[in-house]
Amino acid sequence: MGEQREAVRLFNNPGAQECADVIMSAASKRRAVIVLGVCEVSYRGRTSSELARGERLVIVKEDGSLLVHRTWGYKPVNYMPPGAMVYAKSDSGSVVISAKRGSESMRVVFHKVYLVATLNFRDDSSFEQKGTEAQMRDAVVFYPELVEKGLRVLTHEFQVKSGFVDLMALDSRGRLVVIEFKANPAKTADVNQLIAYVSRLRALSKERGIRGVLAAPSINKAARKLLVDSGLEFKRLDKDECLRVLEEFKPTMSLLSFIEKGDEHSA
Amino acid sequence: MGEQREAVRLFNNPGAQECADVIMSAASKRRAVIVLGVCEVSYRGRTSSELARGERLVIVKEDGSLLVHRTWGYKPVNYMPPGAMVYAKSDSGSVVISAKRGSESMRVVFHKVYLVATLNFRDDSSFEQKGTEAQMRDAVVFYPELVEKGLRVLTHEFQVKSGFVDLMALDSRGRLVVIEFKANPAKTADVNQLIAYVSRLRALSKERGIRGVLAAPSINKAARKLLVDSGLEFKRLDKDECLRVLEEFKPTMSLLSFIEKGDEHSA
DNA sequence: CAATGTATTTCGGAA
DNA sequence: TTCCGAAGTACATTG
Numbered sequence: 256m257g258e259q260r261e262a263v264r265l266f267n268n269p270g271a272q273e274c275a276d277v278i279m280s281a282a283s284k285r286r287a288v289i290v291l292g293v294c295e296v297s298y299r300g301r302t303s304s305e306l307a308r309g310e311r312l313v314i315v316k317e318d319g320s321l322l323v324h325r326t327w328g329y330k331p332v333n334y335m336p337p338g339a340m341v342y343a344k345s346d347s348g349s350v351v352i353s354a355k356r357g358s359e360s361m362r363v364v365f366h367k368v369y370l371v372a373t374l375n376f377r378d379d380s381s382f383e384q385k386g387t388e389a390q391m392r393d394a395v396v397f398y399p400e401l402v403e404k405g406l407r408v409l410t411h412e413f414q415v416k417s418g419f420v421d422l423m424a425l426d427s428r429g430r431l432v433v434i435e436f437k438a439n440p441a442k443t444a445d446v447n448q449l450i451a452y453v454s455r456l457r458a459l460s461k462e463r464g465i466r467g468v469l470a471a472p473s474i475n476k477a478a479r480k481l482l483v484d485s486g487l488e489f490k491r492l493d494k495d496e497c498l499r500v501l502e503e504f505k506p507t508m509s510l511l512s513f514i515e516k517g518d519e520h521s522a
Numbered sequence: 523m524g525e526q527r528e529a530v531r532l533f534n535n536p537g538a539q540e541c542a543d544v545i546m547s548a549a550s551k552r553r554a555v556i557v558l559g560v561c562e563v564s565y566r567g568r569t570s571s572e573l574a575r576g577e578r579l580v581i582v583k584e585d586g587s588l589l590v591h592r593t594w595g596y597k598p599v600n601y602m603p604p605g606a607m608v609y610a611k612s613d614s615g616s617v618v619i620s621a622k623r624g625s626e627s628m629r630v631v632f633h634k635v636y637l638v639a640t641l642n643f644r645d646d647s648s649f650e651q652k653g654t655e656a657q658m659r660d661a662v663v664f665y666p667e668l669v670e671k672g673l674r675v676l677t678h679e680f681q682v683k684s685g686f687v688d689l690m691a692l693d694s695r696g697r698l699v700v701i702e703f704k705a706n707p708a709k710t711a712d713v714n715q716l717i718a719y720v721s722r723l724r725a726l727s728k729e730r731g732i733r734g735v736l737a738a739p740s741i742n743k744a745a746r747k748l749l750v751d752s753g754l755e756f757k758r759l760d761k762d763e764c765l766r767v768l769e770e771f772k773p774t775m776s777l778l779s780f781i782e783k784g785d786e787h788s789a
Numbered sequence: 790c791a792a793t794g795t796a797t798t799t800c801g802g803a804a
Numbered sequence: 805t806t807c808c809g810a811a812g813t814a815c816a817t818t819g
Contacts, residue, residue, distance in 0.1 A: 262558075262577055262636055263558050263636040263637055265532075265534070265637070267532070286593070287579075287593035287594075289556070289579065291529075291530050291639070291641065295647075298812075300812060301653075301705075301706070301811095301812035301813095302651055302652060302653035302654065302705075302761075302812050303651070303652045303653050303765075303812095304649065304650060304651040304652070304812080305649075305650045306647055306649050306650075307647035307648070308647060309643075309644065309645030309646065309647045310529055310641070310643035310644050310645050311643070311645060312554075312556065312581070312641070314579070314591065316591075316593055316594050316595070317593050317594050318594040318595065320594070320595065320596050322591075322596070324581065324583075324589075325643075325645050326553070326554035326583055326584050326641055326643045326645065327554075327583050327584050327585040327587070327604065328583070328585065328587065328604065328799090328800090329587050329589070329601065329603050329604060329798095329799060329800090330799065330800080330811095330813090332649055333649075333812090334596060334812080335812095336596050336812085336813095336814075337594065337595065337596060337814095359812080369529055369530040370530055370532065370639065372558070372637065374558065374577070374579070374593055376576075376577035376578070376592075376593045377576065377577050378576030378577050378578060378592050378593065379576065380562075380573055380574035380575060380576045381574070382571065382572075382573050382599055382600075383571060383572045383573075384569055384570070384571040384797085385569060385570050385571070438794090438795085439794095439795080439796095442808080442809075443715075443808085443809080444711050444714070444715065444809090446718070447711070447714040447715045447717070447718035447719075448711065448714045450714075450717070450718035450721065450722070451713075451714040451717035451718050451721075451748075451752075454717065454718075454721045455717075455751075455752065475807070475808065476807080476808090477807090477808075478808095481718075484722075485718075485722065565797070567797060568796090568797035568798095569796095569797055570797095571797080595814090595815090596813095596814060596815090597796095597798095597814060597815080600797090601797080602797090603797080603798095603799075604799095626797075628797095651812080653812085654810085654811095655810080705810090705811095705812095706810095706811090706812090706813095709792080709793085710792085710793085711793095742791075742792070743791080743792090744791090744792070744793095745792095
């Protein structure tokens with residue numbers, strides 16, 4: 256017995272009809288195809304784009320995604336996301352690959368095809384990645400001093416539906432403090448969010464002493480200016496510091512979590 | 523005479539040494555290479571990742587970017603951005619491709635190579651795209667009725683980077699209108715941006731009649747609620763409509779642009 | 790399904 | 805060069 260499976264099948268300098276057939280056949284079997292040749296590309300959908308004639312690598316993947324790569328750059332110059340319906344046909348000596356997905360459509364016309372290869376690939380390995388996280392908010396809930404001394408947390412759902420979570424607290428002088436956390440360097444949009452929230456809160460309560468604090472590892476210059484001009488505050492909050500606190504309080508956390516659930520039931 | 527240039531050079535089932543040589547040779551000539559085969563990948567840098575053995579397509583581009591693609595998904599499962607130094611060598615029957623770029627490094631080990639192809643591609647076409655946020659704004663500048671009848675535009679810098687507010691105008695009753703454009707469906711963050719700007723403007727000028735308009739192709743539910751609750755308005759603005767207007771006014775545009783530059787010099 | 794945040798974000802333009 | 809925000813962002817996760 257030899258190999259049953261042919262991982263790569265090559266078609267060198269195929270005719271237009273043969274090329275179209277190969278692509279359609281692969282698509283029907285849910286196999287990926289790569290095409291090397293001279294093509295032009297047009298796209299209509301979220302925007303419109305035209306890419307004139309040039310030599311490129313086109314990848315039709317088994318999930319319907321379609322990538323047009325030039326010989327430089329990380330990103331494809333044109334593409335369709337997964338889920339597109341892909342068709343190929345021969346048209347007066349050219350190969351036309353078209354893809355549709357909702358209101359988006361893309362069309363690749365190959366004037367010359369150097370190579371087509373169908374891929375019957377096996378790849379079920381999982382992709383393992385380590386080293387990302389941001390549960391700064393939980394850390395602050397358990398150790399409010401990370402933000403400032405004397406802070407008492409009012410809202411404290413440390414159910415991590417990570418999302419922009421505004422924490423409400425009282426400072427040492429009894430003023431309401433709205434805290435917004437960001438795991439990444441704070442941008443203008445983050446400041447806008449805090450401005451919008453605080454301004455709504457002030458409009459509702461007529462309370463003048465409401466403070467707004469943006470807590471993040473860093474903040475860019477424009478954002479900082481906007482923040483200060485708006486009478487709000489920045490607090491540098493290091494991710495590693497938060498993680499250390501979290502580690503330290505981990506046992507307490509699970510215990511408290513249990514107690515709170517008990518409280519809920521008794522309420 | 524015949525063709526001088528060979529756009530694609532194929533090496534079918536190459537030996538490990540031959541494969542490594544081909545890759546190194548291509549790299550030295552600044553040519554892209556694609557490799558089909560069985561590989562495993564590890565990456566160290568911004569995070570750490572391991573990808574176990576599987577059949578994949580690897581692209582080494584002429585700018586030093588390195589992409590590992592599976593047969594599904596838009597994104598490469600592993601990659602190095604442009605600017606990496608790429609090396610290839612044969613190591614006890616395997617081909618090892620390594621890439622370094624600052625503190626980042628990636629290593630692809632091919633246990634079996636089905637195909638290597640070096641690409642000597644020509645592709646100097648420009649990529650033209652239409653339908654961006656900036657173009658929506660330009661369209662409204664030339665045809666304010668796209669937003670509402672009687673609107674007069676105050677600020678009208680054509681290719682100004684956005685950042686603050688997109689457009690200031692007066693409505694038919696003389697009220698100040700702040701308009702923010704979004705080419706994509708409007709989200710909460712976009713509403714926040716408008717709230718923040720309008721609230722600052724109101725605080726500064728004590729003017730009560732300031733209107734805020736968010737102009738976008740659509741708006742999601744949460745964003746709409748926030749918008750309305752904040753006393754602001756939504757205006758559906760179709761991308762294609764804007765493009766048609768732009769086409770119509772294109773000659774006028776370049777002329778006006780020229781005149782404005784002239785004004786700057788005379789000022 | 791919609792909405793929200795993350796990304797080894799990448800990419801381009803302006804300060 | 806650095807900074808900053810858009811992207812045809814894609815993608816996972818959670819309500």
